[in-house]
Amino acid sequence: MKRTILCVSLLALSLTACKNDAKSNEEATAEERTEQTKEANTEDLPLAFNSDEQYQIARLYLDLKDKLVQEDSYGAKKIAEIMMKKFSDEEKKNKAEEIANNEDNIENQRNAFFQLSQMLEPTFAETITSGKLYQQHCPMAFDGKGAFWFSTEEEIMNPYFGDKMLHCGKVEGIIK
Structure with a gap:
């Protein structure tokens, strides 16, 4: 039982850590996408x-x-x-x-x-x-x-x- 609780706790901790890393990556990627979109939009603006x-x-x-x-x-x-x-x-x-x-x-x-x-x-x-x-x-x-x-x-x-x-x-x- 202790082993199961320890495994579940470690799994929860890993998922939380991965989720935070993913969130940081998503924020960075969102910023990059926004910057790329701004650059692309200046090219596609109407005359x-x-x-x-x-x-x-x-x-x-x-x-x-x-x-x-x-x-x-x-x-x-x-x-x-x-x-x-x-x-x-x-x-x-x-x-x-x-x-x-x-x-x-x-x-x-x-x-x-x-x-x-x-x-x-x-x-x-x-x-x-x-x-x-x-x-x-x-x-x-x-x-x-x-x-x-x-x-x-x-x-x-x-x-x-x-x-x-x-x-x-x-x-x-x-x-x-």
């Missing part, structure tokens, strides 16, 4: 910029890119007309106007879009506060000279070739 105006320009740019992917020159024209009103910078306004005025020539729209992408790169890099933009590049655009654009998706959807070479390109950088 945001210093101001609502900058956010609107970024959204219009991304919509314009999508219209060029779809080879929708009329849709690109309409978005560019809105962009013209949003830009305070004359050079950017002129590029948007060039896109709007070339509804009948999607290649000219695409060329102006690339120039607009170059102009917006510093703005995006300096004013993004959350989310991320993938800088994607097609080496075959413009007779092998290459061109880049920005996207919120990692998947390549090429605005310079549309259906002809929809997935031509690669991610070259991320702005976050």
Whole structure:
């Protein structure tokens, strides 16, 4: 009987000690998970910029890119007309106007879009506060000279070739 009581006491003591160790490990693991979740969430936050105006320009740019992917020159024209009103910078306004005025020539729209992408790169890099933009590049655009654009998706959807070479390109950088 004494032996049974001693065994049960030792077993209870071991379980209590193991339970306390498990609790410490669970707390440490919970803290690690919380830290990992915080890190992951900063990457998965929605796109945001210093101001609502900058956010609107970024959204219009991304919509314009999508219209060029779809080879929708009329849709690109309409978005560019809105962009013209949003830009305070004359050079950017002129590029948007060039896109709007070339509804009948999607290649000219695409060329102006690339120039607009170059102009917006510093703005995006300096004013993004959350989310991320993938800088994607097609080496075959413009007779092998290459061109880049920005996207919120990692998947390549090429605005310079549309259906002809929809997935031509690669991610070259991320702005976050």
